[in-house]
Amino acid sequence: MIATTYKQAITQGLADALAEDDSVFLFGEDVAAAGGVFKATEGLRERFGDTRVLDTPISEQAIVGAAIGAALMGLRPIAEIMFADFAGVCFDGLANQLAKYRYMTGGQASLPVTVRMANGSPGGFGAQHSQSGENWFLNIPGLKIVVPGTPADAYDLIRAAIRDPDPVLYYEHKGLYNIKGPLRAAADARAEIGCAELVRQGGHVTVVATQLMRHRAVEATQVLAGEGIEVELIDLRTLVPLDLDAVLASIERTNHLVVVQESSFGGSWGATLVAAVLEQAFEILDAPPLVVRGDETPIAYAANLESAWLPDSQRIAEAIRRTVAY
Amino acid sequence: MIATTYKQAITQGLADALAEDDSVFLFGEDVAAAGGVFKATEGLRERFGDTRVLDTPISEQAIVGAAIGAALMGLRPIAEIMFADFAGVCFDGLANQLAKYRYMTGGQASLPVTVRMANGSPGGFGAQHSQSGENWFLNIPGLKIVVPGTPADAYDLIRAAIRDPDPVLYYEHKGLYNIKGPLRAAADARAEIGCAELVRQGGHVTVVATQLMRHRAVEATQVLAGEGIEVELIDLRTLVPLDLDAVLASIERTNHLVVVQESSFGGSWGATLVAAVLEQAFEILDAPPLVVRGDETPIAYAANLESAWLPDSQRIAEAIRRTVAY
Amino acid sequence: MTSRTGIAPGADGELSIDDRLALLRRMLEIRFFEDEVQRLFTKGLVRGTTHLGQGQEAVPVGVCAALRDGDTMTCTYRGHGAVLAMGAPLDEAFGEILGRANGLCRGKGGSMHLTDLRVGALGSYAIVGAHLPITVGAALAARYTKSGAVGVAFFGEGSTNIGAFHEALNLAGIWRLPAVFVCENNLYGEYSPYASTTPVDTIAERAASYGMPGVRIDGNDVEQVRATAIEAVERARSGDGPTLLEAMTYRQVGHSRSDPAKYRPEGELEQWLERDPIVVYERVLSEAGVDADALASIRASAEEEVAAALERAAASPEPELGSRLEDVYAS
Amino acid sequence: MTSRTGIAPGADGELSIDDRLALLRRMLEIRFFEDEVQRLFTKGLVRGTTHLGQGQEAVPVGVCAALRDGDTMTCTYRGHGAVLAMGAPLDEAFGEILGRANGLCRGKGGSMHLTDLRVGALGSYAIVGAHLPITVGAALAARYTKSGAVGVAFFGEGSTNIGAFHEALNLAGIWRLPAVFVCENNLYGEYSPYASTTPVDTIAERAASYGMPGVRIDGNDVEQVRATAIEAVERARSGDGPTLLEAMTYRQVGHSRSDPAKYRPEGELEQWLERDPIVVYERVLSEAGVDADALASIRASAEEEVAAALERAAASPEPELGSRLEDVYAS
């Protein structure tokens, strides 16, 4: 397979879904004529026409609501909310309507809605355009949450999200749009919602990371391998439903856990994972589980401040060393 | 002290704050002429007039924004958002504006805003009027979050919230409005933001709970005391900042931890607390930390389904027994 | 094709006596239904809260009589009338409110959330304004699939001050979607009189901001409601875009279970009781030659049907406990 | 009491030549400032993104010239001009955009978030619509404290489709607050032409939904902007409530850093360049007898001042690393 960028993988996934299924359509602010502010939807309007790829006014509540209504009528809408931070202006639609509809109606309908949002730091976009938004939705049963970290996963998971009968929040990491990697060949097992990836095997410590942090963790493992520390790296890929089995199976072997996340601690998926592991397998750990994370602050603009906030490979390596040495 | 209800304690706290400080004012939907949908603001308009106690249109975004703007001009607004579930329609205002203003401006202003919201189950209000909303804001540094569980704490913490220079989300539990208890006497130490309460001492297990779950945990401790299990019960009262020291000090004595919360697990304060404890004091626990919690579902309407979702004293007692017996 | 009340949905010609009686009958069913719910609530058999619409029946009945199969409707917590007007079964509606296994939503929704997709009732929404964008989505889907369907949303005048109202009407307006927005202006949002929250004389004029027509009508005149709705629905169906209807009406009861409605000026309720949509319509029909016996027998049979439905609902068991873990995800 | 541009804020009488030159000077400073930012961005010295407003300077300068000490202003990510028009120091504005310790927000805000409470600039907001309710709050506080202050908010025409716009104007309208809402209609929201997102001919007419007057003006005529703003500000100050101003203008550059603005119809930019507010105003002044040398020397001195400010900012260090943990809470 030839290498594509993460962004191209998304575009390709959207295009293939649009081509495959007439009930799929895509809409959001400037996604059509302009091809999206990150150019992730470039060429789709030209190819699929303006009934399938639509620009909207600046109205996120209307976008999310329209996706729900259209899904109720049997379509498979893909709504773009641009920056994940903007989920705040349509939070009710996502958390109270989209997530709960099926349950509150006793299962009368499925809502195959995909909501695309651009996640993460460190772009210098400031506190309101740099957040990792997935943690806002962890306490809201009814949503599935995917966080692809490679081109292959970006492709597989956008396809899976669109095909899924349930609402899926699909987070694209802005810092990864231009990374390159191969897509999976037709014969390969595709990434599925709810399945973590074992990125690297190693016997000393289980490291769990997603998106940009996965890549920084990979860097850290390389350094550590030189020091004789073998890291088993897991990319969760999906936060809800959580592939706890994969994590537990790994810790079974390593007895050490480090989580790396691009957000502060309170209410995060990393904290949730640690608590879930401890509840399930209390005696599995030989050292305290560490969560390498952003400080308990908003994200600052200045380059040095933002970099210091965001875990880098050194901080990750340091935490791993501490855990293994415990 | 004569006993007052939790609701009266809130009304009293609001009245005393309004009387003490001219810069305090109160507004929200139907809080003035009607005295609030839960009657927690009854009589305040009559006493303080309609410039200090104002009814608004149904516009939560405008309410939160107006509170921010007024605080920037030196006032101490108390905004009511009615049901905690409605925070979804003004989430951006709370999470991106109110929480981050001070940080993003390099500390140019403090935002002494109090946002009152009614929390919790089991009123039979259905999935969109029964949630415990505090977990939505745990991953948003900049907000303080208080969850009083008794009349005395309701009074002290509303006063503390209004006096605090920072934004405070003040959650009132609907299921507690009519419970009775004494307020603290002038000479007593008042509840402060960030300080947990040691509700009951006991050597076998530390139980951490808030609001309605605190009361159900008390019931459980009474049953367990008869079985010879002595529970040390902590009511956190504040979720951010978290009084981790109080919890750790207790576990130091008991070596067992059970958290009881009125919400599902993912992204919850209970999961966060467990992860924080383990990170700080890995070897402190002799048994797996348990989080007694609501199922990973929205909250159903039917009486039997809602009751089953919500932890009751039996489920709490059962978890405590299991932990102690481990 | 029959409309939701069993009468022809077209605008042409006079309504037959049967059609008119069908409209009356549907209003009566809703009235009796809500009177029962009020009694059940007083007896402690309804949990949480309930929002009744006695006095407003002509709006949902008139509007839904303009709809045909495939059309959709969303409404608020005060939506029993609208859901029944779409044709949801009375017993399952009762069952939902009582939290029974036979309930429309298997007991998971409750009084504020009656939903019946079988009849196009896409939901009753308890977060003010939340359903307006959802109706826009239903209308968008209708255009997308060329189904010819129209989406209707009911909401109160107080709800027109929330952001979702604005975004939804704007999007429907710019896309000229087949939607009809029906504001039931009952003069109060909770306890707040309209003029205290809304700096315009009519809600209808807000339509101008969204490039759509706005019409204020007498919401207690079921035939006027129906006739105006037919025009708006036809406009929508033929691709000419959405309409905002403002139906002036009155809730004869408090906002919800616990509201004695003391904020009303003296005499207001009494005036509106004289304009009760059912009383008014019975008078119209009687003047049109329907004899008192016929009217009485319709009343009696509607009342009986409601009572029988309640009995069936009351006989239904509670939902099974395990069902609370179902329906979160489809897969 | 002097206005934000150092000229008398009253509406009475003719503007003196000095006043007029002060208006020009402020527009020039902003223009040079933004031209510099554009260069800095191209050199990779500005992080993330930046939204420039070349061509729109007459709006903030004209409006802020109608304000006095104590009045407040909120604006968007495209708000450099407005913050400078309120009197924020050029060097600290540059410092913020460069992420330096001397920045208005100590480097924590960035280009989209210039804020200077010392001069009443309550913030630049990057979530569309978020600041409109905040201005309502500032206006509410002004009434509450009887300070006589007025709150102004700037926003784009695209922002009028978001819920917060609706809620804010409605609340300001019903409470008759001392606020002025200034829509800078620059014909595009990001890459979307106005008519594709907004089903009304003018934004000004949306004022009708909120019981306030709406006025469309030429946003490239600084004196017209100022005169209209003075009326609106006076109206607000005297208790007659808010106004919606729609200033027609044009951004001569792309939406943000990476936008080549290919969506513009041919010739549109050129037409608007001819109506560049600075060019137009220089012509007006020259026709009023200001000689070319005087104009040239104002230009030169504005340019120098901007260059010197940039130098100071560039000389400022990065913020100390530890400062990132400060300012989350006051206590």
Ligand SMILES: Cc1ncc(C[n+]2csc(CCOP(=O)(O)OP(=O)(O)O)c2C)c(N)n1
């Ligand atoms: C977002 C939100 N805010 C507030 C409420 C509380 N609330 C429920 S009904 C209501 C009044 C609605 O008034 P109106 O739209 O006139 O409808 P009516 O009840 O009169 O039918 C309010 C404020 C809510 N449910 N959702």
Ligand SMILES: Cc1ncc(C[n+]2csc(CCOP(=O)(O)OP(=O)(O)O)c2C)c(N)n1
């Ligand atoms: C809630 C929200 N949605 C979308 C965006 C992305 N966005 C930034 S600027 C912009 C266009 C705004 O257009 P307009 O109001 O006309 O202002 P202009 O940029 O033309 O000054 C959009 C959509 C945002 N920042 N916030």
Ligand SMILES: [Mg+2]
């Ligand atoms: Mg109403």
Ligand SMILES: [Mg+2]
């Ligand atoms: Mg614009």
